[in-house]
Amino acid sequence: MAEVKTREFVSASDSAMKDASLRRALRQVGGGFNEARLEAIEEVSWETWEEWREEARRTKIHALENLDYYLELLHDRVTAAGGHVHFARDASQANSIVAEIARSRNVKIATKSKSMVSEELDLNQSLEANGVEVYETDLGEYIIQLAGETPSHLVAPALHKTKEQVSELFHQELGVPLTDDIEEMARVARRVLREKFLSADLGISGANFLVAETGTLVIITNEGNGRLCTSAPRIHIGITGMEKVIPSLQDLAVFLRLLPRSATGQRLTSYVSMVTGPRRNDDEDGPEEFHLVLVDNGRSRLLADPDLREALYCIRCGACLNICPVYGKIGGHAYGWVYPGPIGAIVSPALVGLKEAKDLPHASSLCGACREVCPIRINIPRMLLHLRHRLAESPLETENATTTGERQAAQAYSWLMSNPAALSAAAKVGRLVQKPFVSGGKVSKRVPLPLVSKWTGGRDLPALPRQTFREMWAQGLESVAELRE
Ligand code: SF4
Structure with missing residues (x-):
């Protein structure tokens, strides 16, 4: 499985926020996607x-509630079309299946179209360890493969790179000359990859959808690489999460409309490839x-969890990343695993363990923009809150989620807020104590505030007002005007 660095989220976000070129790239690309989506x-x-x-949400709910039935149907239809279906319990089993197919067919070169699941499995590394050269053929993926990096966005994997960096x-x-002409760079990549397509024995693809009734794997791309990977080599392996299955071709129609519009604002992607089994006798190629x-790799666990199951409805359009104020500041790498952004903050803890990724559910202002833009209306904020709740409630020895100090502070806050007399007394004491340190309605940054110093390090701490709302209410509504001063 891909290396998990979710524990480094806080320090990685800190570094990302200091990276001016990353911030610029995120602003330009994210903003462009959002405008195009709205249009x-x-x-x-x-x-x-x-x-x-x-309609799409209804279909996803139905497909996942009947996943056992549709997976069996898919299996039967793929097999009837001459294909082979393999079920992989986890990353290691999935990698072994692919490696064994490659080894037994003497595969030396493989071309790959974009697949987040293969990133999750670290499939390239596994194949290379088995003597297979693997070439990413999506332009963004090719760039990050050359750079030895991982994708930073669900649909635009090299979004964090400027054209100067790519050149x-x-x-x-x-060994090509430097250029600032993006088309020239694309021509270079096309030239290099064309040779690989022609010499590859194996083509590996992901899948956007799997149609159970016909046993069809559907890939939607903007580059012709997906189609070349699935048709030019003598073997094609499609590898994907088991949640991608939908019942019928008729159901596919709405997803073909929703996904490109949500991802890049396109009516339709340049290529929609539908693969049903291998070449038939009368096919030309x-x-x-x-x-x-x-691949399961934790998805059954997610499916069995009524509070988080919704995360499996995701069609990986990236719209929630583009709109998220947190992703927009830190980019994808800071999240520390394959799936970034708001949906990643749920999927990663669910698949790698909440203990391993305990900071991710907190990487959100809970503004709700992700839910607003999600084409499947996935309630991301609700699930983030749920994960926070689990972290707060889980026994320290299993999750090590909250420190004793944090729990005591939360208990004290809860007690104070539910005791009006104590709250009023605390406000009076607070106003007295703060007096020497207040200027312009703010508490001076010189005051040591151990519990909230991380927050106040980058923000002003407003001083306690002269009167609480309760006190004003007791005196009459005219005092509310003072509150605004
Ligand atoms: S959660 Fe929704 S908006 Fe985010 S990537 Fe998935 S489908 Fe798109």
């Missing part, structure tokens, strides 16, 4: 958009063998 929705009308969202990378790794690897 694409307005074109079809908000009413229609809401109907589509409702420098191509210059160093491929296509692979001789087709394998579908369905």
Whole structure:
């Protein structure tokens, strides 16, 4: 499985916020995606958009509630079309299945189209350890493979890189001249990758959707690489999470409308590839063998959890990342695992363990923008709050989530807020104590505030007002004017 660095979230976010070029890239790309998304929705009308969202959500709920049935149907249809289906319990089993297919067929070179699940499994590393050269063929993925990095966004993996950085990378790794012409860089990548497509024995793809009734794997891309990976080599392996299954081709239609509009503001992506089994006798091209690897790797656990199951409805459009004020400041790498942003803050703790990723549910202002933009209306804030609740409630020895000091402070706060007399007395004492340190309505930063110093390090701490609301209320409403002063 991919290396888990979620424990470093706080320090990694701190470094990311100091990276000016990352902040610039995030502003430009995120803002562009958001505007394009809004235009694409307005074109079809908000009413229609809401109907589509409702339909997609209904389909996802139905598919996951009947997942056992649809997985079996998918298995039967893929097999009937001449393909092979493999179920992988975890990352290590999934990697072994792919490695064994490659070893037994003497595969030396593999081309890969974009797949977040393969990132989750660290499939490239596993194949390379088994003597297979693996080439990412999505342009963004190719860039980060050359750079030895991981994706920082669900749909734009190299979003954190500027064109100057990519040019420098191509210059160093491929020996081509420096350029600021993006099309020229794309031409270079195309030239290099074309050779790999022609020499690869194995093509690996992910899947955006799996259609149970026909046994079809659906990939939607903007580059032709997905289609080349699935048709040029003699073997095609599709590898994806088991939650991608939907019942029928008719159900697919609404997702084909929602996903590109939510991701990049496109009406439709440039390519929609639908793969059903290997090449048939009268087909002109296509692979001789087709394998579908369905990965669990913690998804059954998520499915069995009524409070978090909703996270499996995600179609990885990235809209919640583009709108998130936290992702917009720190980018994807700070989250420390494959899935970044608001949905990553739920999926990562669910798949790698809450103890390992205890900071992620707190990486949100709970503004609710992610839920607003989600094409499947996934209630991300509710699940984040739920995870915070679990962290606060879980026994210290199992989750090590909250310190004794934090728990005592929360208990004291809870007691104070539910005892009006004590609150009023505390406010009076606080006003007296703060007096020498208040200026312009704020407490001076010179005052040591051990419990809240991290918060006040970057923000002003407003002074306690001269009167509490209760005191003003008792005196009459005219005093409220003073509150505004
Ligand atoms: S949670 Fe919703 S908005 Fe975020 S990536 Fe998934 S489908 Fe898109």
